[in-house]
Amino acid sequence: MTKHQKRLSVPESWPVERKTETFTVKADAGPHGEAGVPLLIVLRDVLGYVDSRKEARYALNQDSVLINGKAVSDEERPVGMFDILAFTERDEYYRVFPGQGGRLALTPIDADAAESKLGRIDNKQYVSGGDVQLTLHDGQTLLVDEDADYSPGDSIVVGNEDDEVVAHFEYEEGALVTAVDGAHAGEIGEIEEIQVTPGSAANNVIVEQDDGDGFETVEEYVVVIDENFTGDEGDEPEDVTGGDDE
Known part of the structure; x- marks a missing residue:
């Protein structure tokens, strides 16, 4: 190949x-x-x-x-x-x-921030032994207790060393989110409304922003984050392109 x-x-x-x-x-x-x-x-x-x-x-x-x-x-x-x-x-x-x-x-x-990573829960299922398996957006799977209150769409912070869940952010109205795809990718705001669409069509999410603009996108394009995940050091993100290929 x-x-x-x-x-x-x-x-x-x-x-x-x-x-x-x-x-x-x-x-x-x-x-x-x-x-x-x-x-x-x-x-x-x-x-x-x-x-x-x-x-x-x-x-x-x-x-x-x-x-x-x-x-x-x-x-x-x-x-x-x-x-x-x-x-x-x-x-x-x-x-x-x-x-x-x-x-x-x-x-x-x-x-300190580099000791854990954020993951969006894409799937939750029961497995043998009474545990619950969570599948994150990057394919990582975690076993959690049966009574753990996690739902698809929520985000969790997982320790890199031991895979322990150290924080949990629910997908709900009022939650801080970032768009990760679509026309508004990279924009951040709070969920104003989750519009549930009947049938198999995707739910829509209306996000409000401090500047008053806001945006609307489909549910799968937003990820719940904590305010610390918008740039802990206050620096601009690196996005430099170019270079050779060998």
Whole structure:
């Protein structure tokens, strides 16, 4: 199989220029599905820490690049929404956050914030043994107690070291959310109303914002967040594109 991906056909979330070169690196199988951005693109095109695949491989062999608390050795490993990137030798930490237009961007965070990640609950089911299994937006599964009050659409914060749930944010009117897809991707506000649509059509969500504009989008495009997830350090997200492909 080819290790390259045509730039013109990459997902909108990928932070790459589409007309500078014909190809870019292809994401390996892993979390986030087709929306996952290969780690090489983050290291080379976004952060500029390496100039080539060879340099990326050398850097990853030092075990100093972590995703969600675990050292990564595969430069094609997909990186996606709300992942935590840690560069231990540089003492730099980032959260992958949906930027304007749906492109994934990196928000600088501090070391304490990098110890856990946010996940949207996409599915909840009972499994043998009396436990409940939660499936998060990136495919991660967690077992929780049967009486745990979690619902699809809620968000949880999971510790990277032990997979323990350290915070829970309910999907409800008044909740702080960010749009992660659609025309309003990257915008943040509070849910004013959840409009339940009869039948199989998607529910709509009306979001109010401080500037008074607000927006309406489909339910699957919003994720409940905590105010700390909008940029702990107050810095602008990194969203720099360009670079070569070998």
